Amino acid sequence: VALEEKLFTIRYRADRASHLAIRDHAVCAACSRPCESVCPARVWEWKAEEGRMQVAFENCLECGTCRIACRQGNIDWRYPTGGAGIAYRYG
Numbered sequence: 001v002a003l004e005e006k007l008f009t010i011r012y013r014a015d016r017a018s019h020l021a022i023r024d025h026a027v028c029a030a031c032s033r034p035c036e037s038v039c040p041a042r043v044w045e046w047k048a049e050e051g052r053m054q055v056a057f058e059n060c061l062e063c064g065t066c067r068i069a070c071r072q073g074n075i076d077w078r079y080p081t082g083g084a085g086i087a088y089r090y091g
């Protein structure tokens with residue numbers, strides 16, 4: 001099953017503010033950036049010309065993998081505020 005099809009099975013109520021944040025973009029600049037490859041939703045994308053990590057938090061599936069992958073602890077990860085975030089659809 002294609003990733004896009006899986007993502008289609010998820011209803012998302014976007015939070016007003018990101019629940020994911022980079023603590024220090026300079027740390028990302030010096031990193032091999034495993035977050036980019038482990039994230040199933042392609043949330044993380046390094047913008048070399050801007051020297052910052054782009055965070056497409058709206059796509060996040062809340063799997064938690066990036067927190068483990070980021071050995072520098074550079075990802076500030078909070079659960080979305082009540083009512084927001086994802087709702088999995090069964091059946």
Ligand code: SF4
Binds near residue numbers: 032034035
């Ligand atoms: Fe930045 Fe952590 Fe990703 Fe490395 S793994 S690029 S430090 S968020």
Ligand code: SF4
Binds near residue numbers: 063
């Ligand atoms: Fe990607 Fe999962 Fe991290 Fe969300 S929690 S940004 S889906 S790796």
